[in-house]
Amino acid sequence: MTTPGPAPAGEDLLRRLVPQVLGALVRRYGHFDAAEDAVQEALLAATRQWPEEGRPANPRGWLIRVASRRLTDRLRSDEARRRREETAAALTPRDEFVAPPPGEGRAPAEDDTLALLFLCCRAELPPAGRIALTLRAVGGLTTAEIARALLVPEATMAQRISRAKRRIKASGTPFGIGPDGTRGTDREAAEDRAARLADVLHVLYLIFNEGYTATSGRDLQRADLAAEAIRLTRAVHAQLPADGEVAGLLALMLLTDARRGARSTPDGDLIPLAEQDRTRWDRAAITEGVALVSDALTRAPLGPYQLRAAIAAVHDEAAGDADTDWAEILALYEVLVRLVPGPVERLGHAVAVAMVHGPRRALALLADLDADERLAGHHRLEAVRAHLLEMAGERAEARAAYVRAAGLTLSVPERRYLLFRAARLAG
Template identity: 90%
Template sequence: MLTGPEPEPAPASEDLLRRLAPQVLGALVRRYGHFDAAEDAVQEALLAAARQWPEQGRPANPRGWLIRVASRRLTDQLRSEDARRRREETAAALTPRDEFVAPPPGEGRAPSEDDTLALLFLCCRAELPPAGRIALTLRAVGGLTTAEIARALLVPEATMAQRISRAKRRIKASEAPFGIRPDGTAGTDRADGTRGADGTGPEAAEGRAARLADVLHVLYLIFNEGYTATSGSDLQRADLAAEAIRLTRAVHAQLPADGEVAGLLALMLLTDARRTARTTPDGDLIPLAEQDRTRWDHAAIAEGVALVSDALTHAPLGPYQLRAAIAAVHDEAAGDEDTDWAEILALYELLIRLVPGPVERLGHAVAVAMVHGPRRALALLAELDGDERLAGHHRLEGVRAHLLEMAGERAAARAAYAKAAGLTLSVPERRYLRFRAARLAE
C-alpha cells in the first residue's frame, strides 16, 4: 500500500535508490541468475520509481516494491526471448531458498543485506581486468549510472558502456558463483540456483581469501582515484571517494573481525579526513605539511584510529592496517613539526616487507629522508629508477625533486619538479609542481 508523499527526503531520492539498487539486484540474481538481464531490469525499476514515487508517494516498503517491479521486468524480458520452455524445465532450480523469500502480493519481503557483499565479490573476480572490475562494481554495487562512471573516471560514455558490457559477458560466460558467505560456512550458491562445493577446507578458505583481497584492492583503487584524481582539472572527486567508503563500510559490516577490512576502512577515513584542507578555494593543491589541521574531520580521525588500533591488537598484521597506522600517525600530530617520523619509518619498514611495491618504497624513502637525511633516501630512489612500474610516472620525479630540495641542490630539484610536471595529467598537481620549480628559480 502506498503512503502519501513525504516532505523530506524526496520520495525517490537518489541516495535511497542508490542504496537499494545493490540489494534489489542481489535478490534478483540470487533468485533467477542472469546477471546481465537482472541488472537491466533493476535499472528499469529504478527509473519507474523515479517517475512514479514523486507523484504517487513512496511505498511503505520501497525495497519490496523495487524487487517486485524488477522481477516483473525480468520475467517479461525472459519471456520475450522465448525462454519459457527452458525456465519451466529449470523451475525447481530457480526456486528461492531460505536465504531469499520471494515477495508475496503487496509489498513483499526485503532481501538480506548480505547480497551487497555477494555482489562485491561477484564484480571483483580476478579474471576481470582492473578497469572492468572498477566499472562493474560502481555500476552494480555503487548504483552509479554509466554516464556517472564515465565522468568520474574521465572516459567517454560509449567506452565505459563497452567496458561494462564486456565485464558482464565474462561473468555470464564464467558461470560465476553468487552468494559467497562471509562467515565461511555452508556452500557457495551459484547464480543459476545450484549449490556449489561445501565451502569448507583449505582450498575453499584460500579461494575466499583471494576473492576478498580482490574486493579490497578494487575498493582501494576506487578510493585513490576519488581522493587524488589521476587526470583532469580537479584534484579530488569527493563523490567517488565517498562511494568507496560506503562500500567498504558494507564489507566491514559483514566481516567485522577481519583486520584488513577494518584497516582499509580506517585508511580511507584517516585519509579522507584531510580532504577539505587539501585545496585552496581556487582548487590549488596544499601539501600535507602546510595544511590547516583545524579543518580536518576529527570525528573521522577518531573513528579511523579506533578501527586500526583494534585491528592491530586482535587480527593478523596486514598491509592495509600498516598503511592506516601510518595515516594515523600523521593525523594525530598537532602540527607537521610534531610528526613522529621515526614511528612512520618503522611502520614503512614492516610494510615494504609485506608489500615491496614501488609506491610503498617511495613512501619509505620519504620517511628515511625525514629520519636519516635526504642523501640516504636519494640512494634508495636510484634503486627504483629501473622499476618499469614507475616508468614515466610523475610521483618518482616529484619525490626526487623534494629530496633534492631538502639536500640543497636547487638546480637539480628545479629540473626534477619540471620533469614531474610534464608527466602528470592532473592539472592541480601540474600547477603545484611548476610553482615549486619556479620558486627555486628565484
C-alpha cells in the same frame, strides 16, 4: 503499507538499495544483464509512485517485488525478448523462471551487497572492467556518471561494462563467496574467499585513490568518487566487522579523506600536507578512523591496509607538521615494505627515511626504484627525488627533477604545483 502523505523517492536511499535489490535478483535468477534492467525499471517506478503514494514501509522489499515481476515478464516473452530467454536458458539457473508465488518479492533476510561485490571484482576481469562494473552494479552510478568520473567517453565506458558482463557470463561464475557460489566453510572455500576479498578491497582502494587524487584533468580530486568508495567499504565492513583488513581499509579511507577540505586553495591549487591548515581537517572522520585501526591492530592478523591506516593516523593526530612522529612512521613503513615490497610502499619508506636519517640516505634508496618498470614514466618518483634533493640543498638538481615530474603528470593541479616548486628554485 506506506508512510502517510507524499514522500520523495529519495535518491540516496535508492542508491543504497541498488546493490541489495540487484544482488537478490541475481542470486535468485542467475542472469546479471536482465536483472540489472529489471532493477532500473523498478527504480523508475519508485521515482514515479513514491512521491504520490508515499514511501513503502519496506522500500527494499517493494523494489525486489517490482523488479522480480519485471524480470519474469521479460523472460516469458516469445518474440521481443527471445534473445534474453535464450541467454537465460544457456545459463541454466537454479530455478525455472516462473511467476513469483504469493508473497514472493519479500526482501530476503540476507543483504547480497557483499556477494555482488565479489562477483564484480573477479580476478579474471581487467582492473578497468572491475572498477567500472563495481561502480555500475554496486555503486548504482549510471554509465554516463562513471564515464565522467573516470574521464573516458561514455561509449567507451559502455563497451567496457558490456565486456565485463560478457566475461562473467562466459566464465559461469556463480553468485556467492565460496568456490561453488556458496559460503563454504572448508579450507578451499576459505582460501578462495580470502583471495576474492583481496580483489574486492583492491578495487575499492583504486576507486578511492582515483577520487582522492585524480590521475588526470583539471580537478585535484573527485569527492563523489571517493565518497562512493567509502560507502561501499562501509557496506563490506558491516558484513565482515571482524576482518582486520576491511577495517584497515575503511580507516585508511577515512583518515585520508579527512584532509580533503585543506588540500587545495579556492582556485584549486594543491596544498601539500606539511602546509595544510589542520583546523580544516574532519575531526569526526579522524576519530572514527583511529578507533577502527586501533581496534583492528589489537585483535586481527596484521595486514597492509592496517599499516597504511596506522601511518595515516600518525599524520592526522599530529598537532602540526613539526609534531609528526616520523620515527614511528618509519617503523611502520619498515614493517609494511616487508609485507608488501611494492614501489609505492618503498617510495613512502624513502620519504620517512629522509625525515629521520636525512635526505642523502633516502636518495640512495631511490636508485633501486629507478630500475622498477612499475614506476617507469610515473611522476611521483621524480617528485619525491626533487623533494629530497631540495632538502639536501641541491637546488639545480631539484629544480630539474621538479620540471621532469611536471612533464609526466596528467593532473593540472599537480603540474602547476610542481612547476611552482621548480620556479622557487630558479636563479
